[in-house]
Amino acid sequence: MSTVDSATVAQAGTNSASASPATQKFGEEFTSFIKLLTAQVQNQDPLAPMDSTQFVDQLATFSSLEQQVRTNDSLGGISSLIGELHTMFASEWLGEKVTIESSWIPYSGSEIEYQDGAPADADKAYLTVRDPDGELVWTETLNLDEDVHSWNGQTTSGDPADPDTVYEFNIDYYRGAEYLGLSAPQVITTITDVGTENGALRFGTDSHLTADLYSVQKFKAPAGSSEE
Template structure:
């Protein structure tokens, strides 16, 4: 089920409330300070007046605190605005097909589709799949001309694998006999949930992988 988790708005509302309370508290403390300062001036010994620099230092301290409270209040407003934008932005991502780069892939019994994102100089690629214990369970040579590759849970021994288990995918790229690099697949999946974590938009997907906004790319099936 597609859902939007508006945790940012809740956090922003709490921050705004806290900032307002802090502002009110500061105002009350400043009023009390002025009353105390006035009483000190009125009751000081005319022959031994208080050092005026003390008053200046105290006023400077309160001025600094006031600026901090106002800054926190402004940040709370900005955070609230960002939360609202995240909520609006989230609805545009729900149901979108995207790619996520990940070496660890959950297998739930359905075919896994992925892109290789091979280097331009690569003319061959080899996939290896290992279980969570590091044991090799599948290997194959990939056709670099294919845009989309799949893995349906097959193993080298023909044995069935356990569903809801994590598998490590790695792809070795070669140019002729020269080794180029090691890569991870770009998994093709669908966004099913959108939320916010510490002010960052995060997605839940049909492949049981989660990622932030900057780790996903919208995918269009050219086939």
């Protein structure tokens, strides 16, 4: 006498129990359809039988519907998996200090910390800060030996920068008198929330900057700093 593995039976039971309501409903309707089709064949007029192509068309329609139901179930499973992955990423990134490259930085009255992206052969770097109208409000020479720079809202006029305003930051690089180009600062900030936008993971930060997963890098504290 053949034996059946209990684990196999348990798995089969689990698979049956986990079938979606849509799949179960379709199975019931398909069974009813087969019974009706069988009754039609048994009771048709032998002298004027029904067109067999009608049966084929109806079976094809039900087969297509079955595939669609199964596809919807699969997509639902994938969506659930993505949601679980987003939850996992959220727990990993929340509270993490990161850097985000951005030319436009909201100023809330608190000091803005950032890193430069100076080329290896650059020996000079100049920061410029402009208001939303493009007016220059601050410029300074950066010390490229420093790992972290900051701007506390000082302006060339001596008046403090307006809070709740977005300013444009650019850093120009030189090697001697040769201009090498410019880049945006790498703003140092902390992730405060994680969400999705059009299916993509997106971070919110305490600097009011938002970015996707591929635009953030975990901040590496300078050697010897208290943040190591």
